[in-house]
Amino acid sequence: MIPVTHYIFLSLALVTIGVIGLLTRRNVIVILMSIELILNAVNINLVAFSRMFGTVHGQVFAIFIITDAAAEAAVGLGIIIALFRNRETVLADEMDILKW
Amino acid sequence: MVDSLPTTQGLLPFFLAHIWTIPLYPLAGAFLMLLLGRKLPKAMVSAICVGSVAISFFFACGAFLELVARPANQRVAQVILFEWVPAGTYHLQSGALGSFVADWGFLLDPLSAVMILVVTGVGLLIHIYSTGYMAHEGGYYRFFGYLNLFMFSMLMLVLGNNLLLLFVGWEGVGTCSYLLIGFYFHRKSASDAGKKAFIVNRIGDAGFLLGIFLTSAVLGTIRFTEIVPALTASHLPVGAPVLTAIALLFFVGATGKSAQIPLYVWLPDAMEGPTPVSALIHAATMVTAGVYMVTRTNAIFQHAPLAMEVVAGIGAATALFAATIGVVQNDIKKVLAYSTVSQLGYMFLACGVGAFSAGIFHLMTHAFFKGLLFLGAGSVIHAMSGEQDMRKMGGLAKKIPITYWTMLIATLAIAGIFPFAGFLSKDLILGKVYEHGLLLWLVGYFTAGMTAFYMFRLIFLTFHGQSRVPHDIEHHIHESPKSMTIPLIVLAGLSIFGGWIGWPEILRGSNHFVHFLAPMITSAQEARVPAAEAARAHLGEIALMLLSEGLVLLGILFAWYLYLKRVDLPAKITSHIRGFYNLVYHKYYVDEIYDAMFVNRTKDLATTLGSFDNAVINGVGVDGAGWLTRYISRVSMWWDTWIVDGSVRLASRLIWLVSQVARMFQTGLVQTYMLVIVIGVVGFLTYYFWVLHLHS
Numbered sequence: 001m002i003p004v005t006h007y008i009f010l011s012l013a014l015v016t017i018g019v020i021g022l023l024t025r026r027n028v029i030v031i032l033m034s035i036e037l038i039l040n041a042v043n044i045n046l047v048a049f050s051r052m053f054g055t056v057h058g059q060v061f062a063i064f065i066i067t068d069a070a071a072e073a074a075v076g077l078g079i080i081i082a083l084f085r086n087r088e089t090v091l092a093d094e095m096d097i098l099k100w
Numbered sequence: 101m102v103d104s105l106p107t108t109q110g111l112l113p114f115f116l117a118h119i120w121t122i123p124l125y126p127l128a129g130a131f132l133m134l135l136l137g138r139k140l141p142k143a144m145v146s147a148i149c150v151g152s153v154a155i156s157f158f159f160a161c162g163a164f165l166e167l168v169a170r171p172a173n174q175r176v177a178q179v180i181l182f183e184w185v186p187a188g189t190y191h192l193q194s195g196a197l198g199s200f201v202a203d204w205g206f207l208l209d210p211l212s213a214v215m216i217l218v219v220t221g222v223g224l225l226i227h228i229y230s231t232g233y234m235a236h237e238g239g240y241y242r243f244f245g246y247l248n249l250f251m252f253s254m255l256m257l258v259l260g261n262n263l264l265l266l267f268v269g270w271e272g273v274g275t276c277s278y279l280l281i282g283f284y285f286h287r288k289s290a291s292d293a294g295k296k297a298f299i300v301n302r303i304g305d306a307g308f309l310l311g312i313f314l315t316s317a318v319l320g321t322i323r324f325t326e327i328v329p330a331l332t333a334s335h336l337p338v339g340a341p342v343l344t345a346i347a348l349l350f351f352v353g354a355t356g357k358s359a360q361i362p363l364y365v366w367l368p369d370a371m372e373g374p375t376p377v378s379a380l381i382h383a384a385t386m387v388t389a390g391v392y393m394v395t396r397t398n399a400i401f402q403h404a405p406l407a408m409e410v411v412a413g414i415g416a417a418t419a420l421f422a423a424t425i426g427v428v429q430n431d432i433k434k435v436l437a438y439s440t441v442s443q444l445g446y447m448f449l450a451c452g453v454g455a456f457s458a459g460i461f462h463l464m465t466h467a468f469f470k471g472l473l474f475l476g477a478g479s480v481i482h483a484m485s486g487e488q489d490m491r492k493m494g495g496l497a498k499k500i501p502i503t504y505w506t507m508l509i510a511t512l513a514i515a516g517i518f519p520f521a522g523f524l525s526k527d528l529i530l531g532k533v534y535e536h537g538l539l540l541w542l543v544g545y546f547t548a549g550m551t552a553f554y555m556f557r558l559i560f561l562t563f564h565g566q567s568r569v570p571h572d573i574e575h576h577i578h579e580s581p582k583s584m585t586i587p588l589i590v591l592a593g594l595s596i597f598g599g600w601i602g603w604p605e606i607l608r609g610s611n612h613f614v615h616f617l618a619p620m621i622t623s624a625q626e627a628r629v630p631a632a633e634a635a636r637a638h639l640g641e642i643a644l645m646l647l648s649e650g651l652v653l654l655g656i657l658f659a660w661y662l663y664l665k666r667v668d669l670p671a672k673i674t675s676h677i678r679g680f681y682n683l684v685y686h687k688y689y690v691d692e693i694y695d696a697m698f699v700n701r702t703k704d705l706a707t708t709l710g711s712f713d714n715a716v717i718n719g720v721g722v723d724g725a726g727w728l729t730r731y732i733s734r735v736s737m738w739w740d741t742w743i744v745d746g747s748v749r750l751a752s753r754l755i756w757l758v759s760q761v762a763r764m765f766q767t768g769l770v771q772t773y774m775l776v777i778v779i780g781v782v783g784f785l786t787y788y789f790w791v792l793h794l795h796s
Contacts, residue, residue, distance in 0.1 A: 019778055022771070022774055023771055023774055023775050023778065031771075092769065092770055092771055093769050093771065095768075095769075095770070096767065096768030096769050097768060
């Protein structure tokens with residue numbers, strides 16, 4: 001049986017990739033995808049610990065997160081389209097209107 | 101004495117209780133005119149203004165009849181409406197405690213009764229006359245408004261029960277006189293004449309006012325009814341210097357208002373006003389206010405023989421002086437003006453010798469015949485399309501007969517022909533003066549002859565002889581309308597019969613007038629009269645009368661000879677005595693002397709003060725203050741800019757500098773914030789594990 005540590009390292013790797021993508025990529029769609037990676041890392045953690053403790057609570061949470069991720073992707077893409085219509089760009093560093 | 105009668109309103113019959121309303125009707129008329137007059141039609145203006153005076157006249161007649169109906173020693177009615185200047189107690193000069201009260205009170209006694217009848221009666225006739233005379237003039241309502249205001253002031257003057265209220269009327273008539281002399285204000289000479297009258301009167305008024313102050317300080321009362329008791333109580337001897345001072349100060353006021361030497365100069369100039377004004381104000385009523393005032397305060401004058409001598413002397417001098425100027429004037433109104441000054445001199449002469457009743461009697465008859473003469477002159481001027489120079493008249497008798505006959509009657513009256521009104525009053529005066537002293541009598545006597553001469557000169561030049569009227573005016577000559585001729589006729593009647601109430605005892609009369617006024621005159625110098633009886637015995641009243649009649653006839657004859665019979669003579673005579681003629685013709689250069697002595701000196705003073713004002717008050721004071729303010733404001737501005745504003749700007753600059761650093765964190769880029777969060781989380785975790793490791 002694969003020990004839980006492996007899962008944790010996998011999810012750690014995923015989180016790291018996600019965070020690096022989040023910080024370095026300019027394209028908002030890629031940033032959104034990086035967030036999905038982070039969420040999936042969490043899912044892996046939840047399922048792994050669920051399996052380790054022999055309960056289903058973690059799996060239920062994972063299902064919730066998948067649902068949430070789907071909803072988030074839908075809303076996020078909607079926002080990106082609206083943004084693109086207004087500013088004709090999907091690059092995060094060109095969206096600096098919060099700056100004074 | 102009748103002075104200290106309890107006189108309350110409730111006990112008085114209707115008209116006597118309502119004497120206080122007599123001045124109010126013209127006042128209401130004046131208010132209406134000056135507020136709404138511009139919008140009213142002329143007929144309405146005439147109705148209101150003549151009507152208001154008519155109501156006053158009616159009330160005056162009623163009050164007079166009720167007064168006469170009373171016993172001779174109770175003919176005093178006093179109505180005190182309210183306390184005007186409240187009482188204040190103070191120590192009199194004598195040390196006694198006095199209390200000064202000036203009430204808004206009205207006093208009707210024989211003296212003021214005569215005055216209100218003259219004022220409202222002659223005033224009413226002149227108002228009626230004015231409706232005709234002013235019919236084609238602009239400012240019709242303004243004229244009548246002023247005229248009504250004058251009537252109010254004059255009635256206040258004669259009805260006031262104390263010196264202060266008299267002074268109110270005194271100033272009121274002065275103001276109206278100013279307004280009416282300057283009625284044609286677009287003419288510079290008219291507005292100048294108005295100012296001259298007002299300013300010359302100021303000098304007299306100052307004296308009068310000082311007299312009032314001194315009276316209240318010495319006698320402790322200014323009520324007419326209390327003057328005699330106060331005099332008695334003060335125990336001041338006859339001839340006391342302070343009483344002489346009061347009397348002389350009063351007389352200074354009188355010389356201003358009644359045009360006596362040295363303040364007579366305004367009256368001839370006052371002829372610039374419309375002719376009805378000359379008749380009403382400058383002949384019949386206002387100018388006689390001085391005589392009224394002297395008579396009103398005769399108790400004080402009787403205690404000051406020296407002042408009496410001054411009054412008599414000034415009166416006689418004025419009478420003669422003005423008559424000589426009147427002889428050579430060519431302007432019909434100027435002749436009448438100097439004649440008025442001269443006749444006022446007669447009245448003061450009478451007062452000065454103690455014949456106050458005779459003075460008032462002459463005041464009344466003079467109001468009749470001089471009012472008539474002025475109105476007649478107005479009618480002549482009206483007929484002549486505004487011409488006033490007698491050298492351009494002549495032969496008008498046939499063309500304007502009513503004016504001619506009425507003026508002739510007035511001239512006979514003023515000349516003193518028996519039995520016209522003027523004869524009776526003038527003879528009464530001359531008789532009294534003769535008792536007093538020969539010199540004054542001679543002056544008065546000679547003046548009477550000159551009066552006859554210059555008045556008949558006026559009549560002959562205007563109405564008789566060859567016409568010297570310019571051709572373009574000649575065919576315009578017409579008799580005046582009825583509104584003007586009827587007052588003339590009424591006044592002519594009064595000039596004939598008006599004097600008969602003073603028919604002398606020596607001619608089997610009873611001299612009601614003098615007896616009527618007798619309670620008003622206190623005779624402190626009673627002793628003087630019997631002493632004079634001796635002098636009278638020398639010549640006798642009848643002889644005096646005949647003597648003056650003779651001189652008057654001589655004067656008339658002389659005028660006839662010079663101006664009708666030998667018309668070439670006057671020019672020859674004047675060329676013979678060119679220098680003297682010029683002196684008299686230019687009124688003895690009195691105006692020029694006054695100009696040189698006072699007027700120009702006052703102007704010099706004003707110029708000096710003006711340049712002082714300009715240089716010091718304006719230059720140093722005002723401009724200096726301005727400069728200082730500006731300088732201070734510069735400093736203040738510097739302070740504001742650099743210190744107050746500067747500190748504010750410094751603060752803002754500092755904040756801006758800080759913000760330059762702070763804004764760097766605010767990039768607006770989501771990923772920067774994310775990076776900070778990640779660094780934070782990593783840092784926190786690192787710290788957390790480090791601490792955990794440390795404690796385990």
